[in-house]
Amino acid sequence: MAKKLIAALILVIGCCSLGFADGCLAEPSPLQKHTMFFDQNNDCIIHREETARGLEQLQVDKDAAEKVSGLIHTLLARLTACPETDKSQCPIDIKKLPRHASNTAIFNPDGSWNQQEFERIFDRYDENKTGYLNEKEIHKMVSDNASRDGGRDADIAMGGFMFLLSVAADHKECPAQCRPGETPLPAIGRERLRKNYEGTLFWELGGRTPPWATSTPASN
Numbered sequence: 001m002a003k004k005l006i007a008a009l010i011l012v013i014g015c016c017s018l019g020f021a022d023g024c025l026a027e028p029s030p031l032q033k034h035t036m037f038f039d040q041n042n043d044c045i046i047h048r049e050e051t052a053r054g055l056e057q058l059q060v061d062k063d064a065a066e067k068v069s070g071l072i073h074t075l076l077a078r079l080t081a082c083p084e085t086d087k088s089q090c091p092i093d094i095k096k097l098p099r100h101a102s103n104t105a106i107f108n109p110d111g112s113w114n115q116q117e118f119e120r121i122f123d124r125y126d127e128n129k130t131g132y133l134n135e136k137e138i139h140k141m142v143s144d145n146a147s148r149d150g151g152r153d154a155d156i157a158m159g160g161f162m163f164l165l166s167v168a169a170d171h172k173e174c175p176a177q178c179r180p181g182e183t184p185l186p187a188i189g190r191e192r193l194r195k196n197y198e199g200t201l202f203w204e205l206g207g208r209t210p211p212w213a214t215s216t217p218a219s220n
Contacts, residue, residue, distance in 0.1 A: 028212060030113045033199025035094055042211050046092040048073045057206035058167045106197055118197055122190055132171045132187035135162075168192055168205060 028036060038054040039046050048069050055065035070088035082090030106118045125141040126133055133141070138161045146154035169186035178184060188196075195201035203210045 028199070030107070030197060030199035032094075033210065033212070034202060036210065037202040037206065037208070039094065044094045046094065048089055048091075051092075054202075054206065057208065058202065059205075060167070113198060115194075118194060122193065126190075128173070128175060130171075130173055130187070132173060132189045133193065134173050134175065134185040134187035135165060136175050136185060137187075138165075164188065164196060168196070168201060 035046075036042065038051050040050040040053055051072055052062075052065045052069040055069065056062055060068075073090050073092060074087040076090070076092055084090045106114055106121060108114050121141065122133065125137045127137055127140075139158060142154055142158045142161065146157075165186045165188060168188055170189050170192055171187040172184035173187050174182055174184050192201060195204060200210065
């Protein structure tokens, strides 16, 4: 469980581009919206307590959230030149994190959302045509697309999807017709997976309103 959470949070937190404006993000990309979920006060700095709180909001056990948040901050400290002796207490500066590429073509090179590609990939890997992707179908999707980055991030991508299934699965199914004694696999539907790629799913699951949804356009 801890390994899946670590992989997932590295995937989610380590996805932001450089060169943000001060005051965090005025117009976040889908991947940046994911990251901002863990930034509880919207200042572009994620402290360990914020990461733990975000995990708890996604229904992760409190003790596990506390342990895993420390591991995440330790692993990402090297990316932000953190001077702290205890690296588990290093804050994560969103503006200093490198961009994380997508394992598929669902995101364009500039980080924007490609809905047409999402629909194509979902339909291709929904092999039993139920409107859900189960664990086996997702594993095949990740494996097939690993060649895009030379397989470098396939394990992290799969860890991220396993975490996603653990907090967001809305269905269970067998790859084919269930045989006696066969345990159905967790699966996620098209709409939930779309929200995940758009960067809004964690906010919905955590019961929080994203800051960009409450912003007021400037008057002329």
